[in-house]
Amino acid sequence: MLLLLNSYPLLVSENMVFRSKVTTMQSNVSVMVYSLSGLDRLNEENVAAAMAVVEETGLSRILVTDAAGKVLYDTRETDSAVGKYVLYAEVVQALMGNDASSCIYQNGAFRSRASSPVLYQNQIIGAVYAYEYDTEQAALLAGLQGNLLRLSAFIGVVVLALSLFLSMALTKKIGNLLTAIRQVREGAYSHRAQVSGRDEIAQIGQEFNSLTDRLQTTENARRRFVSDASHELKTPLAAIRLLSDSILQTDNIDPETTREFVADIGQEAERLSRITEDLLRLTRLDNSILDPPVAVDVLPVLEQVMRMMSLVAQEKGVDLTYEAADGCTVLATKDEIHQVIYNLTDNAVKYSGAGGAVQVSLKAAGNQVVLSVADNGAGIPEEDLPRIFERFYRVDKARSRAAGGTGLGLSIVSDTVKRRGGTVSAANRPQGGAVFTVCWPRMEGGPA
Numbered sequence: 001m002l003l004l005l006n007s008y009p010l011l012v013s014e015n016m017v018f019r020s021k022v023t024t025m026q027s028n029v030s031v032m033v034y035s036l037s038g039l040d041r042l043n044e045e046n047v048a049a050a051m052a053v054v055e056e057t058g059l060s061r062i063l064v065t066d067a068a069g070k071v072l073y074d075t076r077e078t079d080s081a082v083g084k085y086v087l088y089a090e091v092v093q094a095l096m097g098n099d100a101s102s103c104i105y106q107n108g109a110f111r112s113r114a115s116s117p118v119l120y121q122n123q124i125i126g127a128v129y130a131y132e133y134d135t136e137q138a139a140l141l142a143g144l145q146g147n148l149l150r151l152s153a154f155i156g157v158v159v160l161a162l163s164l165f166l167s168m169a170l171t172k173k174i175g176n177l178l179t180a181i182r183q184v185r186e187g188a189y190s191h192r193a194q195v196s197g198r199d200e201i202a203q204i205g206q207e208f209n210s211l212t213d214r215l216q217t218t219e220n221a222r223r224r225f226v227s228d229a230s231h232e233l234k235t236p237l238a239a240i241r242l243l244s245d246s247i248l249q250t251d252n253i254d255p256e257t258t259r260e261f262v263a264d265i266g267q268e269a270e271r272l273s274r275i276t277e278d279l280l281r282l283t284r285l286d287n288s289i290l291d292p293p294v295a296v297d298v299l300p301v302l303e304q305v306m307r308m309m310s311l312v313a314q315e316k317g318v319d320l321t322y323e324a325a326d327g328c329t330v331l332a333t334k335d336e337i338h339q340v341i342y343n344l345t346d347n348a349v350k351y352s353g354a355g356g357a358v359q360v361s362l363k364a365a366g367n368q369v370v371l372s373v374a375d376n377g378a379g380i381p382e383e384d385l386p387r388i389f390e391r392f393y394r395v396d397k398a399r400s401r402a403a404g405g406t407g408l409g410l411s412i413v414s415d416t417v418k419r420r421g422g423t424v425s426a427a428n429r430p431q432g433g434a435v436f437t438v439c440w441p442r443m444e445g446g447p448a
Contacts, residue, residue: 013144014105017137021103025114025130028057029099032064032128036118042066042126044082047073063129064118065091072126086129090115094127108142110134173201177208184212239268291333293420295443298328298337298369302362305341309349318352320345322360328369330440332420340416341371343409344436348375352433369440376433380426388426389414413438 035050036042047064051073063081064073069091071081093100094115101114111133118126173195180193192212195205243261247253306322313320330337341360348358352375361372380388389410410426413436417424422440429435 013141017105017110017141018103021110021112021132021134022101022114025059025103025112025132026099026101026116028059029114029116029128029130031057032062032130033116033118036064036126036128037120039118039125040120042072042118044072047126057130058132059130060133061131063088063091063131064126065095065129066126067095067124069095069127088113088115088129091127091129094129095124097124105138105141108135109138170201173197173205177201177205180205180208180212184215190216237268237272240265240272243268291335293331293333295329296332296334296337298330298362298371298440299324299326301334301337302341302360302371305338305345306360309342309345312346313349313358316349316352317354317356318349319357320349320360321358322362324360324362325364327364328362329443330369330420330422331443332440336416336420340413340438341373343413344371344373344438347409348373348377348434348436351375352377364442367442369442371438371440372435374429374433374435376429376431379428379432380434382428385426385428389424 032051032054035054036047039046039050042064043066051062051064059075062073062075063071063086065071065086069085069087071084071086074080074082090100090102090113094117097117099114099116101112103110103112105111111131113129113131115127115129117124118128176195177193180191183191192209193205195202243265247258247261250257302322302324306320310320345358345360349356352358356376358373358375361370361374363370414424417438417440420440422438424436424438426434426436
């Protein structure tokens with residue numbers, strides 16, 4: 001770019017000067033030829049007289065020759081060529097009947113030459129040759145070249161400094177980003193890339209930090225999940241081991257005690273099975289391994305769950321009632337709907353206690369199907385409400401384990417509903433107890 005900035009203006013300027021010089025020289029020679037055109041022959045006297053009336057042109061040298069090339073007139077004051085023969089290329093061209101002109105830039109000066117034949121009745125009787133040595137316009141061109149060089153040098157320094165600055169800034173940003181990537185690769189998910197600005201590198205840094213936030217959240221959830229799952233599995237396994245060791249190490253144990261221990265082992269094994277099934281179900285949800293959705297009428301599924309849970313509610317002394325409306329069709333699977341209703345109702349019955357009451361409601365509200373399960377138990381502490389759907393989270397751990405819960409039921413409900421575009425929420429009732437509300441997108445029409 002700088003080379004073009006230096007060369008192009010100079011070339012253009014030189015070409016313009018060359019054309020101007022050639023045109024001017026040809027014009028001056030034409031004037032001198034015209035002043036000699038009335039002569040039938042040329043000699044030193046008549047040529048000098050004719051050239052005396054020609055206006056001063058400022059040319060460095062003017063030659064007039066006869067038809068043989070002998071110089072009849074020369075403006076050079078020293079080393080005059082009058083009386084001598086000249087064989088300049090331009091003079092030869094003129095004596096052959098051709099106009100000739102040239103201009104070159106050499107050694108800090110423009111050297112311009114031009115010649116034309118002198119005719120009398122279409123016969124060549126001589127030639128006019130003009131030469132100009134111009135250093136003024138050459139000095140102007142040299143000044144232009146010097147200014148361009150200084151301007152180019154200044155631009156080059158500025159560009160170099162700016163390039164170094166941008167390169168250092170870019171290298172620093174990329175270095176910070178690479179350092180952050182290496183830190184995160186080593187497991188330091190809390191590390192963040194310190195990249196400021198609004199350029200593309202800064203945007204990449206922001207996206208990287210956002211990705212790292214998600215990785216840290218996922219890693220924390222994974223660690224908590226592994227810890228909670230290990231703890232949940234450890235408890236029934238420890239109980240089974242304790243009970244089996246008691247049977248093996250007790251001599252002459254009576255059959256009744258043995259049956260009790262074996263029954264307890266069976267209960268703990270059943271609990272292990274429930275935890276395993278819930279973990280597998282959550283894994284399927286996390287991996288988006290879902291059966292294709294179909295149009296499901298929620299009412300028959302609700303009635304089936306209520307028939308199953310009515311026996312459990314009677315055993316616990318809980319009054320279970322429900323009310324439902326038609327036209328509650330959603331896009332899901334029957335197993336998913338059954339799991340959601342069963343888990344919520346089972347929780348409500350377990351934690352209501354003897355003499356409690358559970359009300360289940362199903363209705364269509366605009367473009368949604370709303371299921372609510374309410375109880376009149378102790379409710380949920382306000383500080384626990386935001387975490388109620390977390391995996392293995394229990395409000396009262398001792399009471400939850402005593403009730404046989406795995407701590408995964410509400411998490412399964414939340415994940416299942418959200419995978420189908422719905423929402424689930426929990427709140428405390430003003431009159432006491434808790435209410436869980438599930439909303440699914442309503443599907444127009446019924447199952448096919």
